[in-house]
Amino acid sequence: MTRFEFISQFQHIRQPKIEPDFPLRKTGRPAAVLIPLVDYGDKLNVLLTERAHHLKHHPGQISFPGGAVDKTDKGYFDAALREADEEIGLPPQNVDIVGMLPRYRTISGYEIAPVVGFVNPNFTPVIDKNEVESAFEVPLNHLLNRKNHLIHTTHRGNQSFPIYFIPYKERMIWGATAAMLRNLSHHIHP
Template sequence: MTKEEFLRQFHHARTVWQEQDYPLRVKGRPAAVLIPLIDYGDSLSVLLTERAHHLKHHPGQISFPGGGVESQDAGVIDAALREAEEEVGLPGDHATIVGSLPDYRTISGYTITPVVAFIKPGFTVVRDPNEVESVFEVPLKHVLDRKNHLIHHTHRNNQTFPIYFIPWQDRMIWGATAAIIRNLSHHIHP
């Protein structure tokens, strides 16, 4: 999938199916993640991180660069770009914002806004070892293909919730990251 093919599918007027998120009783803490699509001209890949193993919450989990919106952030886009620079050294001038996906609420009490951006290749990854164990890329075509998605259902408070999994080589993308990828997939492949 090229940048032009992605844009044709991403910017449209149709209603898009959204995966079920966690129904928070109160407004969640605002957070933002960057969906960094590395543009190689003839293909796109998505940059993902493996969270540091010593972290208290979600150690070793695969995620997008991102985190809570802070008071100094002008908004969710600013927060997503700031977090990407802090976590993986992504310079803001390498990112071209495409848009965002609808918010996704998590069981941990966050309301995440996924921000989609094209990234110029060639920047030097500088990971923050306090937050990031490793950084890697996956072909966008692979993660958007719902044939590669696995779904497990869990039960909480007499309700059933799906948990999504996307295997890639020796890694497993799951939880909110996989659900956000599925929402992007519904946008691109209705």
């Protein structure tokens, strides 16, 4: 999929299917992630991170660059760009924001805004080892193909909740990251 193909399918007025998230009892803590689409001209890859192994929460989990919205941020776009710069050294001027997917609520109490942006590949990631173990790319076509998505249902109280998984080579993308990619898949391929 090229940038032009992505844009022509991303910009529409229809309401795509949205995967269920965690039903928070109160408004979640605002957070933003960047879904960085690395634009190679003839194809798009998604740049993902592996969280540092020493972290207390979600060590080693695959994620997007992102985090809580700070008081100094002007909004979700600003927070996503700031976090990507802090975590992997992605300069904001290398990102062309396309838009945002519906917010996704997590069991940990966050309401995450997935910001989608094209990334100029002419940058070398600088990893903040306090937060990130590594950064790697996955072809967007692989992530959007729902034949590659696995769903496991878990139960909490009297409710059932899906947990999404997307295997890629030796890695397993799961949880909120996989759910947001699944929402992107519904958005592009309804």
